Amino acid sequence: MTGKPRHIGVAERRARLGLRQRLAGAARGTTPEEVADSLVALHGTDPATVYLAVGARLADAGETVAQVERALYEDRSLVRMHGMRHTVFVFPSALAAVVHASTALDIAAKARAGLVKDMTARSGGRLTEAWLDEVEASALAALARRGQATVNELTGDEPRLKEQFPYAAGKSYEGVHTVSSRLMRVLGVEGRVVRGRPLGSWTSSQFRWAIAPPYPELPPAEARSELLNRWLMACGPATEADLKWWTGWKVTDVRRALAASGAVAVSLDDGLTGYVAAGDDGPVEEPGAPWAALLPALDPAPMSRPERDWFLEPSLRPALFDRSGNVGPTVWWDGRVVGGWAQRPDGEIVWRLPAGQDVGREARDAIAAEAERLRAWVGETRITPRFRTPLERELSAE
Template structure:
C-alpha cells in the first residue's frame, strides 16, 4: 500500500478518490487496506500540501519535506486567516492555542465536536473555528486523523500532531526539501518538464529551476516531443528498455487521479495520455480530471458509479474501449470486490466535452451531462 503512494508521489486524499486510485493499482485491494495504513499503522497521513492546499495522502517520512517546501509561509497563512475570520493576528494565535489546549487528551474530534468542547463563547465570525483548525493543520500542530462516515465521506476528525504521529515535525531547509520532493516527483512522473514540476508543487519558477539544478547528475534531460524534460538517471534505462506490451491494460481511474493530475494544466502538459480531441472530455476548463477509463495507458472513455442501482456506467470515446469490453468487465468485477458491493457495467453513448454540463460535471461526467437541457 505504501509502495503505491510512494510510486505516485502521493494520492489525492479526498474520498472516494483515495480508495479508487489504490484499487486501480493493487489487484487484491480492499477498503480496509488503506484504512489500516491511515488509522492503525499510521504509516500514511492526509494533509494539505501541493499548490497551497490540495489534500494528499503521503508517507510519514515525507511529511517534514512537504511542510518545509509546499504551501504558503506560516506567517502569510496567519495573516490571511486573520483577515477572513475577523480577528487580529494576535487574537487568532491566542484562539489557536485555545483550540489546541482543548484538544489535549481527547480522542480525535470533528470541528463540530471541537465547537461543543469550547462552548458558546467563540471569537470571530462564523467560520473562525473551521479556519483556525485549518491553520493548525497547515502548521503541523494537528492532523486529519480519522474520517467519520463511510469510505465516501470527507467528514474529518482531528488529533494533536504529537498524539497521532508520535513525534514533532523535524525542521528541514526549504531548498533541501525542494530537492527531495523534485526527486520523488520525477521518479513518479518523469519524463516531466520544469513547468510540470512547478505546477504540481506550486513553487515559483526560480525555486523549481534551483531544485532541478541541485539534483545535478541524478537526473538527465530528454526530449519530450521537442520540449526539454527531466527524468531520474537510474530510471532512464528501465524506461527505454520497457516493452510497450508490458503496459497493456484497462483501468478505471477516478476523479483527480494522479495519472491525469501529475502534469501542468494545459494540453501541452497533458497530451501524453490523451488524444487531443479527447482533452475536453477528460478535463474541464479549470483543469480538473474526471473519472476516466484508460486502455493501454491512453484515455478511452469516462465512467461513474450509481451505488443505489449497482451499476458502473461507461461512455467510450471510440473503438479502443469497445474492442476491449471484456477487459473492462473484469475491471468492474475487480472494483466491486474492492469496495464490497455488486456492480454491473452499463454502456452509455459517446460523450461530448465536460463543458456540455453544469459546473462540476467532472464529478459525474455522464449523468450530469445527460441532465443538461439542450
Template sequence: MAALAKVRVTPKVVGRLRLASQGLLGGFSSVEDCVSRMGAMQAQDLASAFWAVGQRVPGSGLSDVLESLENGTVVRSWPMRGTLHLVLPRNLRWILAITTDRIMRSAATRHRDLGITEADIGACSDLALERVSGSPGATREELFKIFESAGQATAAQRGIHLLWILCQNAWLVQGPPAGAGGKALGQQLFVAFDEWIPESRALDREEGIAEFLLTYLRSHGPATLSDFAWWTGIPKTEVKAAHEAIRAELVELVVSDVSYWLTPETAALLDDGVPGARTVLALPGFDEFLLGYTDRSLVLPPGHFEKVVPGGNGVFKRMIVSGGEIVGTWARTGNGRSAGVEAEPFVADGLSPAARRSFEIQAAKYLRFMER
C-alpha cells in the same frame, strides 16, 4: 546515468512511461509503499484517493487503505497548493516547512476578507489543542462549535480556513476516519500533530526540495521541471537548483522540443518497447495520472478536456485510460448488490471489443475493491 544524450519520443510513449512510473503497470507492495513511492497523492475526494491507491496495490481492498488512515501509517493533509493529499507521516512536517510560507502569503487576502488575524489563529490553536490533546480526536463540527462558543465565527468558510491554517502550521492533522467503525468515506477526525506523528524526518530546505523532486520524477516521470514547480508550488529558481543537484541521476527525453525528465529505470523500458500499449485502466477522478502535471495535453486530447471536467468546474470525472491515453470516462451505478459500472467513451463507436472486455475486468476489480 547522466543525461548525456537527448532521446526523442512521441506523446503516446510518454503516457505509457508514466503508467509504468506511477505503478499502474506493475504495482507497489502495500498502501504505505504506494504513498511513499508516489511522494504525495491527490486526495481532495477521499473515495477517489482510496481507489487511486487500490489501482496501484494489487490485491488490496478498501479496508486496507482505511486501516492505513486508522493506524496513522498514511496521513491526509494539505501539504501543497492548498489541496488535500495522502503523504507519509514522517515526511509531512518537512514538506510543510518548504511549502507553507508561500501558500499562506497567497491566501492572505482571503484571510483578511474573512477577518482572520494572528490573534484569532492563536486562540483557535489553543482551543483546538485543548480539545484534541490526549483524545482520539474531534470532528470538524465539534471544533466549529468550540470556536463559535469562544466568539470565533465559522460561517462562510471561515471555520475551514482556520482548521486549514492550524494544519499548515503542523498543530493539527487529519487522523482516523470519523465514521462509525472507521468505515466512513467522508470526514476524518482532527488530532494533535505531535501526538499522531511523534517522529518526523528533518531535512533542510535545499535537501528537501532535491529529494522531493527526485521522488516526483521517479513516480511521475517523464515530467518537466515546470510540472513539479506547479505540483508543489515551489519557486522555479529553487526547482532548477535542485535539478542541478540530482541531474546525474536522471535521463532527459525530448517531446516537441520540450525536455522531460525521468529515472534510468523508467527510461530503460524504451530499449525493448514500452509496455502498456493494450492496457486499459479505470482510474478514479482526480488521479495523479492526469492531475500530477500542469500540461495534461499529452494524455488527454484538449478537445476532450470538457468531458472529463464538465464546465471547467474543478471536479474531475473517473477516467478510462487505454494505451497511456485517456479515451473516456466512467461512472458507478447503483449500490450494494446492484452496483455496476458504466463506460462513457469519447468517440461514438466506443471501445473496441478487446478494450471493452478489458474495461469490464477493470470494473469488476473496482467493485471487489470497494467491498473488501
C-alpha cells in the same frame, strides 16, 4: 562536449506511466504503502479517491478499504495532510517532513497572515491577533485532552471558535467565514493538527482532528530537491511547467531543485525539454501485455501535470473535466485515456468510449473486466465524485 539529450517519445512515456504508477498488470502492488510510495502523493480532496486510486493499482483489490484504513488510522504509515498547491494529499509517512519543509511552510505562513488580515479587518477590530492566539491555544489544549475531535466538539469546549467574519463583500461570491474552519485549515498546513478517522464511511468528508506528531526540521532547499527527485522517478519525464504546476513553487525554486537533484534533461515531442531523475535516462522495459484501468476522479495519473496531450486527446477534455480543471473518472487503455466511467444508483459500474475511441475487442473485454473488479470490491458503497463532470453525470443517470 556533451551529446544531444536522449529523446523520449510518447510510446516510452506511456510505458513509464504504466510501470512506475503501477497500472500495468505485472506492475501492480500488494499494499497501499507500496502504491503510495510509487505515486509520491494520492490526491485526498475527495476521500474516496484515495481508496479508488489504490484499489486500481493493487493486484488483489478485495481488501482495499480495510488495508487503507489500517495504513491511515492504525499503522499511520500513510498520512493525510496539506501539500502542494494548498491541496490535501495522502503521503507515505516517511515523506511528510519533506513535504512540510519543501512546500507547506511557505503556504502556512501565507495562510496565517491571510487569516489574521481578513479576521481583523472585517470584524471591525473586534477579533484581533492576540485574541486569535488565545483561542488557538485553548482549542489545541482541548484537542490534546480529547485525543480526537470534530470541529463541533471543539467549539463546545471553546465557543469563541464559532465567531464569524465576512469576506468578499460586494462580490458575487461574498459570504461569511467561521474562525474554526479557517483556523483548523491553518493549523493543518502548519503541521500542528492532522485529520483522523472520518465520521462516516470511507467516502465521508467529515473528519475528526488530532494533534500531529512533530516533523523533523529539514532545510527547505534539501527537501525540495528530494521531493522533486521522488516525483520525477514516478512521473518523469516532466517539463519545467509540469513541475511548477504540481509543486506550486516559484520557477526559480524548481530550477534550483532540478540542479541540486542532478536531474537529466531529455527531449520530448514538439521540441519540448523534459527532465528525468539522475540515472533514470536509460530506456525502460515494456510493460508486457496491454493494460486497462478505471481510475477515479482526481487520480494522480491525469492530475500530475497540466500538459496531458500525450495520453489524453484534447477532444475528450470537455466530457472528462469540470470547468475548474478537475478530472472525473477515466477509462485507460495501454497508457492513454479512452473514455470515462461512473457508478449508477444500483451500484453498476458503467463506462463509455466516446466517438473515435473504438479500441478493439481486446481492449473492451479488458475494460469490462476492470469494471467488474471495481464493482466487486466497492460492494454496497455508492460513490459520487466531489467534482461532477459532464460524462460522469450522464452515465450515472442512465
